[in-house]
Amino acid sequence: MEEFRFIDLEVHTAFENMAIDEAIMLTMKDGKVGPTLRLYRWSPSAVSIGTFQGMMDEVDTDFCKAQNIDIIRRITGGGAVYHDYDGEITYSIIIPKGHQFAPDDIIESYKIICKGLVTTLDHLGIDSEFKPINDVVTRGVKISGNAQTRRNSCILQHGTILLDLDVNLMFQVLKVPIEKISDKMIADVKQRVTSIREVLGREVSIEELRQALQEGFSEALGINLIPGHLIEEEQALAKQLAKERYSTHEWNFKR
Amino acid sequence: MTLKTIDYKIPEGKMLKIKVKFEGQVIESLHILGDFFLHPESTIEEIENGITGCEVNIELISSEIQKVLDTSNAVLIGASPVDIAKAIVRAFNN
Numbered sequence: 001m002e003e004f005r006f007i008d009l010e011v012h013t014a015f016e017n018m019a020i021d022e023a024i025m026l027t028m029k030d031g032k033v034g035p036t037l038r039l040y041r042w043s044p045s046a047v048s049i050g051t052f053q054g055m056m057d058e059v060d061t062d063f064c065k066a067q068n069i070d071i072i073r074r075i076t077g078g079g080a081v082y083h084d085y086d087g088e089i090t091y092s093i094i095i096p097k098g099h100q101f102a103p104d105d106i107i108e109s110y111k112i113i114c115k116g117l118v119t120t121l122d123h124l125g126i127d128s129e130f131k132p133i134n135d136v137v138t139r140g141v142k143i144s145g146n147a148q149t150r151r152n153s154c155i156l157q158h159g160t161i162l163l164d165l166d167v168n169l170m171f172q173v174l175k176v177p178i179e180k181i182s183d184k185m186i187a188d189v190k191q192r193v194t195s196i197r198e199v200l201g202r203e204v205s206i207e208e209l210r211q212a213l214q215e216g217f218s219e220a221l222g223i224n225l226i227p228g229h230l231i232e233e234e235q236a237l238a239k240q241l242a243k244e245r246y247s248t249h250e251w252n253f254k255r
Numbered sequence: 256m257t258l259k260t261i262d263y264k265i266p267e268g269k270m271l272k273i274k275v276k277f278e279g280q281v282i283e284s285l286h287i288l289g290d291f292f293l294h295p296e297s298t299i300e301e302i303e304n305g306i307t308g309c310e311v312n313i314e315l316i317s318s319e320i321q322k323v324l325d326t327s328n329a330v331l332i333g334a335s336p337v338d339i340a341k342a343i344v345r346a347f348n349n
Contacts, residue, residue: 051296054288057272077332079270079290106294106332133269133292133333150294255288 006225007038009210014046014070019241023234024094029152038092042083046070047173050078054255060175073252076147082173092158102155107132113157117144120216141194162195263342269333271342291333298329311347316340
């Protein structure tokens, strides 16, 4: 069984989280670390936008500032995501180019890695499936969004699995004109996005989801998760990337 | 010359937001935004540069985008060159 370094659930700022994902890629490129699975949360809560999105187009930055919600641009494509501290867990998987989980067909590799989420949800009692391009859905409704980038001779896929969803708050964070936040729109979103607690109709703790993710990825991908930490070089790189890229206005408001 | 912005939801695909300036029938400058995927991501600037100066015509624009994708060995997911071209033409006609 292939071994993966497992960096168990940690809490970081948005800038640290995105910097750590990239630092792992850069260190893996030099052959200093192997395939890695990370679980993390965001504190303070944050909104991340896809690399091709416009910050001012997608995010109500004034609201976020007033509510102490961090804003950040990812290096991956895809859409804007609100990462609530209490409402989700994010994972990232970083593997070298040519790894069996990263065939040239990008949709196929999303499908392979997303099996980890489908199995996680199955452990929690939720039937789900991968829906191309980059979602996992239950009863046709999105419960997880994922995004991949291929660079530095590595593949990074990160994604979020929703434990809880506050549609009203999501609408305030994301730029939707207030007059458009009608009951109908909220109902529409509820038909397109759901959460574990909503589907199961019971309290599911962060710890329960954390454990399900650990077991789900290990089982679905047939990998042995070896508890580990960032090496010193990764920590230094992450610190540098957080400072010089991810926390800068230049990066976050690039588009 | 005016800046035009258009939101274009690709049927069964992603959302495109095009911010474009036209000079007569020609694209003077533009930014292609949205929740699509493009690998490698840096190709977006090459695409934007590639179609700057291009006449507003779906076939011309999409073939320029395809040329950049081929040259850069890049993959566009959730949007096609024709979708981007259609969105630009729609912005022009808007």
